[in-house]
Amino acid sequence: MDTALGINLSFCVKRWVTPELWAPLVRDRLGLGLVQFSFDLVDPMWPDEILDDIAGRLRRVPEEHGIEIHSAFIGLAHYTFNQLLHPDPRVRDYAGSWLARAYRFAAKAGIARVGGPLGAVVSRIDGREPESLSAEDYGDLIARMTRLAGEAEKAGLEELYVEPTPLRREWPWTIAQARKMMEDVAGTPVPWRLCPDWGHATFEPLYGRYRASMEDWLRNLAGHIGMVHIQQTDFQYDRHWDFTEAGAVDPEAARDALLRTGLGDRPVFLEVFYPFERDDRSVLDAVAASVTLLKRAFG
């Protein structure tokens, strides 16, 4: 069985932002038929008139190029904020409204799944990072996730996704936390699932030099995992390099880990970010070379 390989549109940010631009690139240059949309290309807070227009084009243009949009994920812009864990509950409310609008936009565009990181608590002045969320913040987060699943049902989505990130201030950042969160949101009208990332689970400064392991996440959370993000990285930061860079992720070993943990049928999305100032041609060349390398292992 081949694992389906797709690409997150993070490489298109501020460059190929319309479906008329990215769909031919994905099909003709990369030879892929599966993408994950990024909310860095469309801000759900834009007026309805603009969103409705783009949603209509997202229903039509990718299909004309033989491309399926599997899901839509939070990008860099929204991730910059504390979202659902901001200290001011009114800002958490705003982050909830942002997500509800994201769900409605995705549904209108024919995209059945939405996900991303949930939020971050603020830092302390002394730089000390507590191991866990306060019970109050965690309870509030679960309540908000439950309400958001209701919004997703109203919009007509099929699945919601949490992307765990390797920060003590975000949540969940351990396997045990992720399992507990999945239990605590079990039974919502639209199910919450997990999207682990190869550069998050392996971040050694947080998890330890010999304990950071993507396969542990895959094995222990297999039943909750609906898709996976892949990137090249050195395990020292969450690099989101492409596979032309020298790193520690081996595509064949990554595929074997998915097969060993029974996740060979879950789609794998390459998520790479480039410096804004890097020139377009070298970005296209590097993405294309990466996809060629990944295709030897996937799809």
Add this chain to the structure above:
Amino acid sequence: MDTALGINLSFCVKRWVTPELWAPLVRDRLGLGLVQFSFDLVDPMWPDEILDDIAGRLRRVPEEHGIEIHSAFIGLAHYTFNQLLHPDPRVRDYAGSWLARAYRFAAKAGIARVGGPLGAVVSRIDGREPESLSAEDYGDLIARMTRLAGEAEKAGLEELYVEPTPLRREWPWTIAQARKMMEDVAGTPVPWRLCPDWGHATFEPLYGRYRASMEDWLRNLAGHIGMVHIQQTDFQYDRHWDFTEAGAVDPEAARDALLRTGLGDRPVFLEVFYPFERDDRSVLDAVAASVTLLKRAFG
């Protein structure tokens, strides 16, 4: 004469986001009295009730710590979008509304100057990057900047700033373009000025190995420059490293360049970004060490 050294709050993004958190850090840990606020800490699209509350605290809390907020600049979140040069004029309108709200928020917070990059045109499918904006896009941009100066006057601001970035798709990216733009917006009710960045003017992949020079920008545009961003960088990307990293920017040489070009009285703001996943304590240590190094040259 000492050049005033300040710090952009980019190092606080998703960490020390409230004035109650960052003001004591800036004063007691960094020993600075001058900051540039970042719109990564507050999104101007948040509801008025939240913005008014934060603006009130920004008027009060930094002053209690002996800190002046010199200006407020666009951060990573808004920079992620094409802003005033998006292909859809309705998205350009939304970016204009965003800025008008940013101006009103800044004025309410007692901040007299607002700035940042203006926007980016989208990329071509073939990866070729034209040298210049179309006459239509450029004319539209100047018209929008002129109208924005009217919004800034209504809000009560003193100055607006353009931060040139080293991308062909953004504008202005050459000294000649910056000069022409300043001429084309001359006489607006609130004046537009320039904030060059030490890591933008020196980006060798765009400007060439021996032609990238911050001093050329300073000398040729001196009359339009009201402040400067400094960062450590290797001239190969717009790194926004702090000064604990090995790079090509020498603080004493930077100060001398400002003095030689008659800009010794313009404030210099350190603008550094850290990976979200880096731990708080090491970020604080690195920012503090950088500021100590920079103080030997400035202020």
